[in-house]
Amino acid sequence: MTSEVVTEFTVNGQAVRLDLDPRESLLDVLRERLGLTGSKKGCDHGQCGACTVHVDGRRVVSCLLPAVQVNGRSVRTIEGVAGPDGALHPLQQAFVDHDALQCGYCTPGQVMSGLACIAEGNAGADDDIREHMSGNLCRCGAYPGILAAVRAAAGRREG
Amino acid sequence: MRPYTYTAPATLEEAVRALSEAGPGTKVLAGGTTLFDLMKLDIETPPAVVDIRALPELAGIDTAGPRELTFGAGALMADVAADPLLRRDYPALAESLAKAASQQLRNMATVGGNLLQRTRCTYFRGGPPFPCNKRLPGSGCAAIGGLDRGHALLGGGDACVATYPGDWAVALIAFDAVLDVTGPRGTRTLPLAGLHVEPGERPDREHTLAWDEIVTRIRVPVTAAGRGSTYHKVRDRESYAFALASAAVAVTLGEGGAVEECRVAVGGVATRPWRCPSAEEELAGAVLDRRSARRAGAAAFAGARAGTHNAFRIELGIRTVAEALRIAGERALR
Numbered sequence: 381m382t383s384e385v386v387t388e389f390t391v392n393g394q395a396v397r398l399d400l401d402p403r404e405s406l407l408d409v410l411r412e413r414l415g416l417t418g419s420k421k422g423c424d425h426g427q428c429g430a431c432t433v434h435v436d437g438r439r440v441v442s443c444l445l446p447a448v449q450v451n452g453r454s455v456r457t458i459e460g461v462a463g464p465d466g467a468l469h470p471l472q473q474a475f476v477d478h479d480a481l482q483c484g485y486c487t488p489g490q491v492m493s494g495l496a497c498i499a500e501g502n503a504g505a506d507d508d509i510r511e512h513m514s515g516n517l518c519r520c521g522a523y524p525g526i527l528a529a530v531r532a533a534a535g536r537r538e539g
Numbered sequence: 540m541r542p543y544t545y546t547a548p549a550t551l552e553e554a555v556r557a558l559s560e561a562g563p564g565t566k567v568l569a570g571g572t573t574l575f576d577l578m579k580l581d582i583e584t585p586p587a588v589v590d591i592r593a594l595p596e597l598a599g600i601d602t603a604g605p606r607e608l609t610f611g612a613g614a615l616m617a618d619v620a621a622d623p624l625l626r627r628d629y630p631a632l633a634e635s636l637a638k639a640a641s642q643q644l645r646n647m648a649t650v651g652g653n654l655l656q657r658t659r660c661t662y663f664r665g666g667p668p669f670p671c672n673k674r675l676p677g678s679g680c681a682a683i684g685g686l687d688r689g690h691a692l693l694g695g696g697d698a699c700v701a702t703y704p705g706d707w708a709v710a711l712i713a714f715d716a717v718l719d720v721t722g723p724r725g726t727r728t729l730p731l732a733g734l735h736v737e738p739g740e741r742p743d744r745e746h747t748l749a750w751d752e753i754v755t756r757i758r759v760p761v762t763a764a765g766r767g768s769t770y771h772k773v774r775d776r777e778s779y780a781f782a783l784a785s786a787a788v789a790v791t792l793g794e795g796g797a798v799e800e801c802r803v804a805v806g807g808v809a810t811r812p813w814r815c816p817s818a819e820e821e822l823a824g825a826v827l828d829r830r831s832a833r834r835a836g837a838a839a840f841a842g843a844r845a846g847t848h849n850a851f852r853i854e855l856g857i858r859t860v861a862e863a864l865r866i867a868g869e870r871a872l873r
């Protein structure tokens with residue numbers, strides 16, 4: 381029998397307390413319970429990166445994270461990236477400037493991954509970006525634009 | 540997904556107790572990137588899960604000790620992969636993790652859970668209507684005579700040819716790693732080489748841990764061969780894919796490039812992490828060059844048995860070993 385598990389965490393700075401079925405993924409909790417539908421479900425099996433969010437500052441795939449495991453931790457989603465006045469984060473603006481999307485489905489995951497990639501220090505060269513963004517697939521093949529956007533937000537020119 | 544009970548004990552002692560109290564079939568949950576994934580597919584159906592992810596006793600990485608390196612089973616793949624001493628002195632170990640999965644997954648997955656990841660065989664993961672002796676003992680094997688491009692060339696049998704997909708265990712087995720294990724009957728030490736088993740008649744039995752045991756630490760004896768090592772991984776795409784063939788290789792070279800110490804293991808091609816003693820013998824005392832490297836690769840695959848679509852990976856595997864030896868040899872001279 382499944383019993384509910386009280387789980388307390390923060391999402392984009394706001395405290396949340398939920399009774400969770402341990403079967404719920406963080407992705408489903410964000411989307412279905414908290415109305416945060418920015419994080420996307422592409423594969424639901426950790427393979428595409430569309431569901432990427434940050435937990436305690438590190439990027440993870442929220443579809444493979446049992447939500448009960450974020451008890452006591454802090455979650456940041458794409459909804460927490462823009463400024464309070466709605467101004468785009470520089471990486472979001474770079475996605476616009478560099479045509480880093482077509483359909484946009486993978487984009488929230490790409491942005492969350494890109495932010496982490498830069499923060500980790502893994503955006504120092506184009507090959508580093510390619511390697512460390514490889515967990516985010518783009519069905520539309522916007523990879524050159526995504527690379528350019530992450531490179532620009534990391535403050536580098538081509539190379 | 541089937542319903543299950545979830546507990547998150549605060550200490551290792553409590554976790555061992557919670558596990559044995561919950562009874563057979565209970566699983567420990569670490570990063571969940573294998574377990575939760577397979578629970579979603581109804582391939583794993585534990586009635587209860589004990590969360591060991593954040594246990595303080597399982598944390599910690601020590602790569603500075605004089606005799607051995609130690610990795611807490613709960614250490615994250617990403618943290619071990621980024622360890623500066625490991626990258627310098629044992630590049631094969633660091634690379635085996637850095638070239639596995641994605642940064643997101645490496646931030647979740649533990650180096651203990653990694654060892655016990657399960658095969659990516661489509662028939663195993665796909666569930667019914669496909670038979671699979673691993674999933675449903677006695678039902679048959681759809682991969683034999685089926686779509687077996689990624690299936691094992693070494694260590695398979697008539698009941699199962701599923702590939703062990705992990706990278707880290709392949710590098711660890713080349714370095715004679717041992718595991719510390721704890722359970723209700725006390726603690727014990729197990730060579731990693733004694734963890735995984737070939738499918739034989741019982742493909743559902745993949746390892747020798749009891750259901751109520753927890754791996755607490757991975758230990759690797761210090762060796763000078765670490766510096767001259769590499770984990771070479773060949774994939775369908777350049778990044779973020781399981782190995783078509785991989786090789787963990789470590790060498791020390793003496794005068795004139797003669798091989799003194801040599802360790803070879805191959806991955807992505809066998810039913811378990813696969814050490815290659817015959818390749819090591821082939822190289823002992825030989826001068827490491829293209830010809831001897833190729834001979835070592837051929838020795839590693841001497842017992843290979845191809846299925847329908849995977850024969851190309853024998854030659855690929857041989858060349859992967861040879862290329863790994865070239866890279867390791869260059870590093871050994873630095």
Ligand SMILES: Cc1cc2nc3c(=O)[nH]c(=O)nc-3n(C[C@H](O)[C@H](O)[C@H](O)COP(=O)(O)OP(=O)(O)OC[C@H]3O[C@@H](n4cnc5c(N)ncnc54)[C@H](O)[C@@H]3O)c2cc1C
Nearest residue numbers: 569570571572573574639640648649652653655705706754
């Ligand atoms: C899309 C994708 C791509 C991947 N690519 C690669 C790759 O290229 N190379 C590679 O090597 N791996 C790859 N993986 C596999 C991944 O590395 C493993 O799933 C991960 O390392 C498992 O660790 P975990 O902590 O998440 O384990 P869990 O999923 O929590 O556990 C896995 C198993 O180990 C058991 N277990 C966990 N910890 C312990 C312990 N301390 N003691 C006893 N039993 C334990 C669990 O009960 C379970 O049966 C990939 C996974 C995904 C989803």
Ligand code: FES
Nearest residue numbers: 422423424429443
């Ligand atoms: S939805 Fe999580 S990785 Fe695809």
Ligand code: FES
Nearest residue numbers: 482484518519520
């Ligand atoms: S923009 Fe369409 S999937 Fe990436």
